[in-house]
Amino acid sequence: MIIKPKGTVDITGKEAKVWKYVEEVIDSVMEKYNYNYIRTPIFESSELFHRGIGDSTDIVTKETYDFKDRGDRNLTLRPEGTAGVVRSFVENKMYGNANLPIKVYYNGTMYRYERPQKGRLRELSQYGVECLGSSDPMMDAEVISLSFNINKMLGLDDVVVHINSLGDSDSRNSYREALKTYFKPYLDDLCDDCKERFNKNPLRIIDCKIDSNKSYFKDAPKILDFLNVESKEHFDKVCEYLDLLEVKYVVDPYIVRGLDYYNHTVFELKTESTNLALGGGGRYDKLVGNLDGPETPCVGYAGGIDRLVELLMNEKKFSNVRDDIDAFLMYVNEDEKKYAIYLANLLRMSGFVVETEYNNKSLKSQFKRADYFNSKYLIILNSNDLNDGLVTVKNNKTKEEEKIMIEYLIYYFDEHISDDNQDVDLESYCHSHDKRGDCNE
Numbered sequence: 001m002i003i004k005p006k007g008t009v010d011i012t013g014k015e016a017k018v019w020k021y022v023e024e025v026i027d028s029v030m031e032k033y034n035y036n037y038i039r040t041p042i043f044e045s046s047e048l049f050h051r052g053i054g055d056s057t058d059i060v061t062k063e064t065y066d067f068k069d070r071g072d073r074n075l076t077l078r079p080e081g082t083a084g085v086v087r088s089f090v091e092n093k094m095y096g097n098a099n100l101p102i103k104v105y106y107n108g109t110m111y112r113y114e115r116p117q118k119g120r121l122r123e124l125s126q127y128g129v130e131c132l133g134s135s136d137p138m139m140d141a142e143v144i145s146l147s148f149n150i151n152k153m154l155g156l157d158d159v160v161v162h163i164n165s166l167g168d169s170d171s172r173n174s175y176r177e178a179l180k181t182y183f184k185p186y187l188d189d190l191c192d193d194c195k196e197r198f199n200k201n202p203l204r205i206i207d208c209k210i211d212s213n214k215s216y217f218k219d220a221p222k223i224l225d226f227l228n229v230e231s232k233e234h235f236d237k238v239c240e241y242l243d244l245l246e247v248k249y250v251v252d253p254y255i256v257r258g259l260d261y262y263n264h265t266v267f268e269l270k271t272e273s274t275n276l277a278l279g280g281g282g283r284y285d286k287l288v289g290n291l292d293g294p295e296t297p298c299v300g301y302a303g304g305i306d307r308l309v310e311l312l313m314n315e316k317k318f319s320n321v322r323d324d325i326d327a328f329l330m331y332v333n334e335d336e337k338k339y340a341i342y343l344a345n346l347l348r349m350s351g352f353v354v355e356t357e358y359n360n361k362s363l364k365s366q367f368k369r370a371d372y373f374n375s376k377y378l379i380i381l382n383s384n385d386l387n388d389g390l391v392t393v394k395n396n397k398t399k400e401e402e403k404i405m406i407e408y409l410i411y412y413f414d415e416h417i418s419d420d421n422q423d424v425d426l427e428s429y430c431h432s433h434d435k436r437g438d439c440n441e
């Protein structure tokens with residue numbers, strides 16, 4: 001038997017339904033915020049990630065899936081979505097668009113050679129947004145509140161945004177020096193990774209999983225004390241807008257992020273009770289320039305879909321996921337079967353979710369199969385009724401049944417089956433959360 005590679009998953013059954021539901025919510029929210037869907041390649045030239053994410057990051061040094069194709073090109077399976085979007089922005093000269101910022105979103109698989117464990121996969125799925133062409137803190141706040149609202153729409157109230165600022169390059173340079181001065185006496189005590197970070201990227205020492213509990217970490221310098229006036233103003237504005245948008249956030253000086261492209265705002269969405277990272281993002285004003293485009297201020301976010309689905313499954317927050325069908329068509333002989341085939345098609349094309357029997361099993365097992373699918377109605381076909389143009393329709397809950405003329409079947413279902421097809425109802429959500437009555441005035 002061939003088994004799936006380590007760090008990959010098969011999504012099936014109920015979990016697959018929850019997955020589709022999560023994607024529907026994401027699509028729906030993105031549409032309301034006017035983000036356009038973008039698809040970029042799953043593999044890109046390796047150089048993109050080396051230059052884009054950073055040569056000293058864990059992702060690039062330890063986690064990429066690199067390969068040579070048959071034409072001897074160095075390619076990499078994308079470990080994240082931002083670099084590809086920026087490459088596309090530059091390659092397609094989207095920066096020439098007069099209507100900047102460009103706001104795009106994506107949803108797809110990413111590949112990181114990490115040690116597989118709970119919530120950490122080698123093939124992972126992310127949804128993400130990237131806004132290219134605005135330096136306004138309003139843009140940062142929109143991206144943060146959008147990511148917060150997606151989780152809220154999914155019923156996850158336990159989510160808090162951890163936000164920090166890495167400032168501009170001047171602020172970061174003085175902070176880097178302060179960190180080096182502070183950690184120098186402890187250098188021998190730091191883990192091997194941090195010893196290397198000390199020279200290459202001292203900011204990453206701050207969020208080291210191994211060292212961060214050591215006593216001297218709590219007195220380490222905090223970046224917010226090193227922000228220059230412009231950087232501080234930017235950060236304060238983002239926080240002011242987040243207050244306006246009623247986003248639950250905490251200022252967290254330990255958020256530095258594992259990708260090199262960030263400046264100013266950085267943030268992560270975490271569950272309050274378990275500290276699970278549901279997503280992260282920030283501003284990356286230098287990346288377009290680093291990838292040969294014109295300097296373009298950008299901000300974005302990516303959330304992990306695998307973790308979201310796992311959380312929803314664990315917390316049984318999937319009442320919005322449809323788990324029934326409208327009708328099950330039952331038959332015994334060949335004539336009845338032809339009607340089953342015909343009526344299933346007719347009802348499906350009229351918008352109803354319909355199932356029938358495919359293995360010529362007994363009526364008894366068809367009843368069981370209908371229950372397995374939680375069928376609301378049973379349509380029982382029998383030759384005598386069919387000769388009179390009738391079918392028996394049984395409400396599978398109340399067990400009441402009646403004979404219906406075949407030509408009225410669709411009207412019958414139109415009338416009896418409420419429209420519970422689980423469309424994401426963002427409008428009613430917003431109205432119920434609109435505490436300020438004057439919002440639309």
Ligand code: HAM
Nearest residue numbers: 080082119120121124277278279280281300301302304
């Ligand atoms: P990231 O923090 O590397 O950011 O990933 C974002 C989210 O993807 C994580 O918070 C987590 O939920 C999920 N994730 C990451 N690695 C794994 C894994 N091995 N298994 C399961 N889930 C995982 C980025 O990728 C940036 N591109 C975000 C961004 C967009 N910044 C600006 N724009």
